[in-house]
Amino acid sequence: xxxxxxxxxxxxxxxxxxxxxxxxxxxxxxxxxxxxxxxxxxxxxxxxxxxxxxxxxxxxxxxxxxxxxxxxxxxxxxxxxxxxxxxxxxxxxxxxxxxxxxxxxxxxxxxxxxxxxxxxxxxxxxxxxxxxxxxxxxxxxxxxxxxxxxxxxxxxxxxxxxx
Amino acid sequence: xxxxxxxxxxxxxxxxxxxxxxxxxxxxxxxxxxxxxxxxxxxxxxxxxxxxxxxxxxxxxxxxxxxxxxxxxxxxxxxxxxxxxxxxxxxxxxxxxxxxxxxxxxxxxxxxxxxxxxxxxxxxxxxxxxxxxxxxxxxxxxxxxxxxxxxxxxxxxxxxxxxxxxxxxxxxxxxxxxxxxxxxxxxxxxxxxxxxxxxxxxxxxxxxxxxxxxxxxxxxxxxxxxxxxxxxxxxxxxxxxxxxxxxxxxxxxxxxxxxxxxxxxxxxxxxxxxxxxxxxxxxxxxxxxxxxxxxxxxxxxxxxxxxxxxxxxxxxxxxxxxxxxxxxxxxxxxxxxxxxxxxxxxxxxxxxxxxxxxxxxxxxxxxxxxxxxxxxxxxxxxxxxxxxxxxxxxxxxxxxxxxxxxxxxxxxxxxxxxxxxxxxxxxxxxxxxxxxxxxxxxxxxxxxxxxxxxxxxxxxxxxxxxxxxxxxxxxxxxxxxxxxxxxxxxxxxxxxxxxxxxxxxxxxxxxxxxxxxxxxxxxxxxxxxxxxxxxxxxxxxxxxxxxxxxxxxxxxxxxxxxxxxxxxxxxxxxxxxxxxxxxxxxxxxxxxxxxxxxxxxxxxxxxxxxxxxxxxxxxxxxxxxxxxxxxxxxxxxxxxxxxxxxxxxxxxxxxxxxxxxxxxxxxxxxxxxxxxxxxxxxxxxxxxxxxxxxxxxxxxxxxxxxxxxxxxxxxxxxxxxxxxxxxxxxxxxxxxxxxxxxx
Numbered sequence: 001x002x003x004x005x006x007x008x009x010x011x012x013x014x015x016x017x018x019x020x021x022x023x024x025x026x027x028x029x030x031x032x033x034x035x036x037x038x039x040x041x042x043x044x045x046x047x048x049x050x051x052x053x054x055x056x057x058x059x060x061x062x063x064x065x066x067x068x069x070x071x072x073x074x075x076x077x078x079x080x081x082x083x084x085x086x087x088x089x090x091x092x093x094x095x096x097x098x099x100x101x102x103x104x105x106x107x108x109x110x111x112x113x114x115x116x117x118x119x120x121x122x123x124x125x126x127x128x129x130x131x132x133x134x135x136x137x138x139x140x141x142x143x144x145x146x147x148x149x150x151x152x153x154x155x156x157x158x159x160x161x162x163x
Numbered sequence: 164x165x166x167x168x169x170x171x172x173x174x175x176x177x178x179x180x181x182x183x184x185x186x187x188x189x190x191x192x193x194x195x196x197x198x199x200x201x202x203x204x205x206x207x208x209x210x211x212x213x214x215x216x217x218x219x220x221x222x223x224x225x226x227x228x229x230x231x232x233x234x235x236x237x238x239x240x241x242x243x244x245x246x247x248x249x250x251x252x253x254x255x256x257x258x259x260x261x262x263x264x265x266x267x268x269x270x271x272x273x274x275x276x277x278x279x280x281x282x283x284x285x286x287x288x289x290x291x292x293x294x295x296x297x298x299x300x301x302x303x304x305x306x307x308x309x310x311x312x313x314x315x316x317x318x319x320x321x322x323x324x325x326x327x328x329x330x331x332x333x334x335x336x337x338x339x340x341x342x343x344x345x346x347x348x349x350x351x352x353x354x355x356x357x358x359x360x361x362x363x364x365x366x367x368x369x370x371x372x373x374x375x376x377x378x379x380x381x382x383x384x385x386x387x388x389x390x391x392x393x394x395x396x397x398x399x400x401x402x403x404x405x406x407x408x409x410x411x412x413x414x415x416x417x418x419x420x421x422x423x424x425x426x427x428x429x430x431x432x433x434x435x436x437x438x439x440x441x442x443x444x445x446x447x448x449x450x451x452x453x454x455x456x457x458x459x460x461x462x463x464x465x466x467x468x469x470x471x472x473x474x475x476x477x478x479x480x481x482x483x484x485x486x487x488x489x490x491x492x493x494x495x496x497x498x499x500x501x502x503x504x505x506x507x508x509x510x511x512x513x514x515x516x517x518x519x520x521x522x523x524x525x526x527x528x529x530x531x532x533x534x535x536x537x538x539x540x541x542x543x544x545x546x547x548x549x550x551x552x553x554x555x556x557x558x559x560x561x562x563x564x565x566x567x568x569x570x571x572x573x574x575x576x577x578x579x580x581x582x583x584x585x586x587x588x589x590x591x592x593x594x595x596x597x598x599x600x601x602x603x604x605x606x607x608x609x610x611x612x613x614x615x616x617x618x619x620x621x622x623x624x625x626x627x628x629x630x631x632x633x634x635x636x637x638x639x640x641x642x643x644x645x646x647x648x649x650x651x652x653x654x655x656x657x658x659x660x661x662x663x664x665x666x667x668x669x670x671x672x673x674x675x676x677x678x679x680x681x682x683x684x685x686x687x688x689x690x691x692x693x694x695x696x697x698x699x700x701x702x703x704x705x706x707x708x709x710x711x712x713x714x715x716x717x718x719x720x721x722x723x724x725x726x727x728x729x730x731x732x733x734x735x736x737x738x739x740x741x742x743x744x745x746x747x748x749x750x751x752x753x754x755x756x757x758x759x760x761x762x763x764x765x766x767x768x769x770x771x772x773x774x775x776x777x778x779x780x781x782x783x784x785x786x787x788x789x790x791x792x793x794x795x796x797x798x799x800x801x802x803x804x805x806x807x808x809x810x811x812x813x814x815x816x817x818x819x820x821x822x823x824x825x826x827x828x829x830x831x832x833x834x835x836x837x838x839x840x841x842x843x844x845x846x847x848x849x850x851x852x853x854x855x856x857x858x859x860x861x862x863x864x865x866x867x868x869x870x871x872x873x874x875x876x877x878x879x880x881x882x883x884x885x886x887x888x889x890x891x892x893x894x895x896x897x898x899x900x901x902x903x904x905x906x
Contacts, residue, residue, distance in 0.1 A: 016445065016465075023465045027420070032412045033405020035591070036464075037542050038623040042833035045542055073405035086403040093395065093799060096232030096807055098402030099409060099542040099591030124842035131833060133542050133592050134232045135810025137844035139803070 002066045006031065007075025017063035021055075022046045024062045025072060033073040033102045037131070044130030047103035048072050054110040056129075073102040076109055084154075085109050088147035096134035104130050108144050117148050214243055214322055220350050220364040222249045224256045224319065229563050230398055231590035231597070232807070233862045234800040237396045242315045242796060245389035246323030246382060249363070250350035256397060258587060315796065316858050324379035332373055333366040384794060384855065391853075393799040398589070410588045413548040413559030415616040419448055420464040421609050422471055422620055425456035425629050426478045428826035429686050433457055437475035444470040451612050458609050464620050481826070483686040488635075488822040488829075491685055492533065495637045495658045498683035503656065508679040511660065512668055515675030517643075520652035524643025528714050530707055531640075533887040534699045536821035537633035537692055538828075538836060543591020544626040547606035550616035556583045556607055557616075561590035563598040571600040572607045594811070595691030599631045627836055628828040631690025632821055634659045638667075638703040648715025649726070651675060657703065658683050663763075666696035669704045670733050670762060671726035687823065693811055694863040697763040698870075702816075702888065705759035705871030710884065719875060720746050720758050732791060732854060733760060737769045740789035743850055744771035753777070754784075755880025759871035765859025766792040770809070772845070772872040776880050779896035783813055783845040783873060791852040792859040801861050802849040808865020809847055814839040816870035817890045837891075 004011045006029055013028055020039075025031050025048070034057060037045030041056040048057045049071040050064075077083040082090075085108045095101045104127070111118055111126035118126065123144055132140070215223045224240035236256045244254045327347055334352045335342035338359055346353045353360045384391065401407035426432055436457055438450050446466035451458040457476050461467035502508050521527060547560040549572075556578060562568045565587045573580040590597055606619040621629075636658045643652035652675045655667060660680045667678050692698060712722035720741045727734040737760045750756060753776045760769040773785040788805045795801040818837040822829045830836040874885040877895070885893055 019463070019465045023463055027463050030414075031405075032408075032414070035409075035542070036411065036544065036620070038833050040623070040832055040834065043542065043838075077404070082404065089403040090395070090399055093399055093803065095399055095402035096234075096803060097542065097590060097592045098232065098398065098407050099589075101402050102405050105403060127841040129840075131542065131838045131840065133540060133594070133811065133814075133838070135807040135814075135839075135844070136803075137810060137839075137841045138806055138847050140841065141844075 002062055004029070004062070004065055004070055005068065006070045007072060013062070015062055017066075018061045020058050021048070021060045021062050021065055021070075022057040025057060025070075031072050031074050035099055035102055037100065037103075042131070043100070044103040044107060045100050047106040047130065049076075049106060049110060052110070052113065054107050071106075073105060076106065083109060083147075084150040085112065085143065085147040088143040088150065091146060092139045092143040094136050094139040094143045096136055100130060100132045100134075101136075104132065104136075104140055108140070108147065111144065112148055112151060116151060118144065214247070214326060216326075216363055216367045218364050219253075220250075220362040221253045221255055222247065222350070222363070224254065226256050226258055226319075229258065229561070229565070229587055229590055229593065229597075231561075231563065231593035233804060234396045234398070234797060236398060237394065238797045238800055239315050239319050240397070241389045241392075241394060243319040243323040245387055246320045246379075247327045247363075248347040248349065248388075249323075251389050251394060253350055320381055321379060324381050325375040326370070328376050328379050329370040329373040330363055330366050333370040334361065337366065337369065384853070390796050391794070391798065393797065396800070402589075408588050409543055409591045410548070410559060410561035411543055411546045411591070411618075411620065413586070413588065413618060415548065415550050415557070415559070418548065418550075418616040418618055419460055419462060419613070420467050420620065421458050421460045421606070421617050422464060422467045422622060423453070423456045423458045423605060423625060424471055424474075424476065425625065427628065427828075428478070428481060428483050429688055430483060431455070431481040431826075432479050434477040434479045436477075440475040441470045441473050444473065449613060450474065451609055453605060453608055456605065458605065458619070460609065460613060460617055464618075468622065483826040486686065486823055486826045488535075488824070491635060491687075491823060492637065494685075495635075495681075495683045499637065499639065499656055499658060499681045502679075502681035508656070509660075509681065511664075511678040511680055513677050513679075515652075517652040517654050517675040517677040520675040521641070521643040521654075523645075524651055525646045526644040526648075526714060528642045528644065528711055529640060530710055530886060532638045532703050532706060534636050534702060535819070535888060536635045536687060536823070537698075537815055537819050538627050538630040538821050538830070539592070539594045539596035539690070539692060540627060540630075540833075540836060540838075541590070541592025541594055541596055544623055545596070545602035545621040546619060547603045548616060548618040549603075549606040549610035551607075551610045551614075554582060556610070558583065558585040558603060558607065559588060560585070560603050560606070561588045561593075561597055562600070562603065563590070563593050563595075564600070567598075568600040568603045571604055575604045576607055576611060594693045595695070596630060598691055601629070601631075623833070624831040627821075627831055630821075630828075631688045633692030633698060634661065634689055635685075635687075636699050638699070640703070640707045642707070642711055644711065644715055648711075648717055648722075650711055653677070655703070656680065657700075661689065661696050662691075663696065666700040666763070667704065669708065670730055670760070671708065671723070672729045673726070686826070693808070694763055694866045697761065697863070697867040698812070698815070701759065701761040701763075701867030702870040702874070705761060705868060706874055706884075706886065709757070709759075709871070709875045709878065713878075723758070723760060727760075732856060733762070733767055735854070736760060736767045736789045736791045736852060739850055739852060740769035740771050740787055743789065743848060744773075744785075744787040746771070751775075753880060755876040755878065757872045757875025757877070757879055759868040759875060761864075761868040761871075763860075763864045763867050765857060766790060766861065766864035767859075768805070768808075768864045768868050770868045770872045772869065772876045774873065774876040774880055776877070776895055779894060781817060781873075781877060781890055781895065782843055783817075783876075786813075786845045786847045786869070786872075788847065788849045788865065789852065790849060790864070791854045791856070792861055792864070793856040794853045794858055795851045795861075796858075798851055801851055804861040805849040805865040806847045808863065809869050810839055810844060812866040812869035813845075813873060816873050816888055817843075820889050820892070 035045040037043035041059045046058040224243045226239045228235045230236045240256045331342045331345050446462035448460040459467045459471045550557045569583040569585045573583045638657035641654040642650045650673045653673045655678045712719040758771045769789045771787040775782045
């Protein structure tokens with residue numbers, strides 16, 4: 001029996017403990033916003049937060065998350081309607097096909113949680129694990145900067161979101 | 164219902180005329196019931212297959228194109244709504260279902276014929292011809308950058324304008340006033356003289372009984388209220404919160420999972436499967452021999468994948484087992500030589516007399532270029548969910564060609580196509596890959612073996628090794644320059660021609676041209692890849708023209724500009740890119756700047772790339788793009804497509820290399836088929852020219868010119884001319900100019 005806490009809800013699961021977290025989240029828990037892209041931690045489409053840090057769920061065995069806090073794209077806004085990163089993604093019209101964007105948003109949120117005003121180089125370093133075949137990188141960069149400004153302007157909201 | 168007539172549909176309140184005029188394949192014998200699902204309640208009126216007006220005055224655009232990130236649902240709805248004078252806040256869309264009423268004949272015409280303008284007197288004949296062809300092919304394709312130029316211009320705008328005309332006619336009749344005194348705006352019809360105002364919905368039922376005008380008046384750009392603006396895309400909100408549903412997200416009740424391994428060497432089959440090797444694996448349901456592939460069905464994807472990895476499978480041997488990539492290139496060259504020696508060249512374009520022009524030339528320049536096979540590698544691996552039940556085959560997938568896929572599934576399972584129900588979803592990238600139905604046929608065949616729905620997911624490795632690849636090719640040039648360094652003769656021979664026909668033709672004023680090709684069959688399956696043949700020929704022609712400029716000791720931008728004196732539209736685009744780039748501004752050491760211009764799918768694109776070379780590694784730092792698509796319906800969407808085409812093209816030019824080893828694809832995943840990432844992504848500036856010329860596409864034209872602009876920039880920075888892609892094959896740590904190909 002493995003216990004996962006996903007977006008604040010507890011799930012007790014009978015599952016092969018070596019199964020990658022990605023497939024447990026998609027198939028057992030039914031949260032399908034997290035995507036399968038490569039299966040070898042090369043593309044970032046499956047990015048989720050484990051105890052607030054970004055991980056590639058396609059290579060993380062479910063047993064490694066037993067009893068710990070998981071956040072997926074469905075839970076990243078917390079009680080708010082949208083996280084500032086998601087709002088910035090809409091304002092900058094970032095997504096094209098959209099398939100990689102759950103992972104992009106999760107990486108960007110983790111970056112801003114750790115570093116509220118990242119430089120271009122810091123954005124590059126945090127985001128280069130996430131591939132986008134539609135080439136939305138310039139807009140992602142703008143979206144992160146816009147979200148950083150929004151978070152700086154409303155620090156109390158930020159606390160609510162991460163609380 | 165008896166034999167289908169246009170009036171019968173109108174009176175049934177299901178379909179009206181406009182669409183027939185524009186040739187969507189409506190065949191006698193089709194029943195209205197198939198489109199009846201689109202009507203939410205009996206009070207709604209459908210004017211034609213492209214729009215409906217509801218009692219609450221909302222307008223729904225019914226768009227026969229797949230959304231794969233290009234914003235097509237929004238842009239097409241804009242075109243319809245603007246001509247209709249609808250209120251944009253009340254416009255919705257649904258993707259047209261895979262039924263033959265939506266077959267996409269206008270696209271077929273555009274794709275097959277390129278951007279040829281037909282003489283007016285021929286139009287009816289040509290339309291008739293293409294209608295027949297498209298009916299036969301069951302096409303409903305999103306591709307060829309056709310959505311806006313074809314469906315949008317010929318379908319959506321005309322449907323909107325024709326519907327507006329009958330709404331006004333119905334209002335005029337009801338109010339007893341001349342229709343020319345009426346004004347339509349934001350979903351309302353107004354008559355100033357009698358101070359009356361009513362919604363479209365009020366007149367919709369009566370308007371549906373009127374004959375739609377065959378050639379309604381279309382707006383001029385200065386009358387546009389929605390086209391040309393940056394409205395937010397319909398699909399974006401669902402793509403930031405994880406709620407967008409892609410093919411891989413389908414979940415019919417009781418679904419199980421499958422994955423496959425196809426015979427690694429294309430064209431070979433399975434010899435034997437040892438099922439005992441997996442018999443005790445947990446969750447395993449079934450092992451299925453599909454002939455050229457083996458499928459495993461299990462309770463979850465991971466269980467299926469683990470079982471497949473352990474399964475002992477033996478594949479038959481075949482003639483292609485020993486083929487290496489070098490063999491393929493050697494055969495290309497041999498077949499080119501043989502075609503020349505035997506004078507059985509296939510002529511692509513011949514103007515003037517190149518031989519005597521070469522004899523008179525002051526200088527002859529030769530060069531040979533190569534490009535590799537390319538995989539599409541969309542972020543969403545191929546997948547399809549299928550369920551056989553109640554005599555039906557139900558399909559959930561993401562496809563660029565829903566109707567064609569349904570027809571292929573029906574043929575494969577020997578079913579009536581009416582019994583295949585295909586539900587299209589968002590595409591996690593298409594780029595041409597999702598025009599090929601192999602994965603959907605596999606899923607249907609697996610589903611035919613089990614009593615529950617099955618979701619087939621290809622591993623990334625399967626996706627990369629069983630793609631339909633952009634062709635590898637070799638292209639040779641020979642040019643004669645006059646004493647001023649201008650080309651007077653242009654001879655080009657290459658391997659393997661697909662579409663569009665004009666891809667290899669240079670835009671420059673060169674009097675004598677001889678372009679020909681050789682065929683050289685391989686066992687590697689071919690597929691449409693973003694911009695199709697333009698993706699290689701722009702690299703060839705725009706690299707070679709750069710070499711000619713260098714030989715002539717001229718600035719590569721100025722050289723192009725002067726050779727385009729009879730092509731002012733090209734010249735304007737080129738000039739704008741050079742101006743915005745600051746072409747003459749100096750660059751730091753180890754930086755270089757390159758330019759290229761190319762027309763594809765009716766759109767001219769010029770791009771300037773600035774690169775920095777750091778320890779032999781190429782970083783594209785800045786890309787400047789000028790684009791003339793006639794008119795940008797959604798300027799921000801046009802910019803997004805240019806950005807996308809640039810990153811896609813830069814990725815291929817720098818890294819992408821599918822190579823054949825022992826008959827199979829050597830690469831398998833993103834570690835050996837590398838992608839451009841955020842840290843290598845240039846700043847991109849896009850500048851739009853609305854020339855008012857015929858509207859062209861956006862999804863593909865951003866890709867072709869970027870590879871030559873990049874290698875021209877590398878040449879500018881290092882003096883090294885890259886004639887074989889990808890760039891990663893070349894050692895750039897030593898920047899010595901090698902002029903071996905300059906005669």
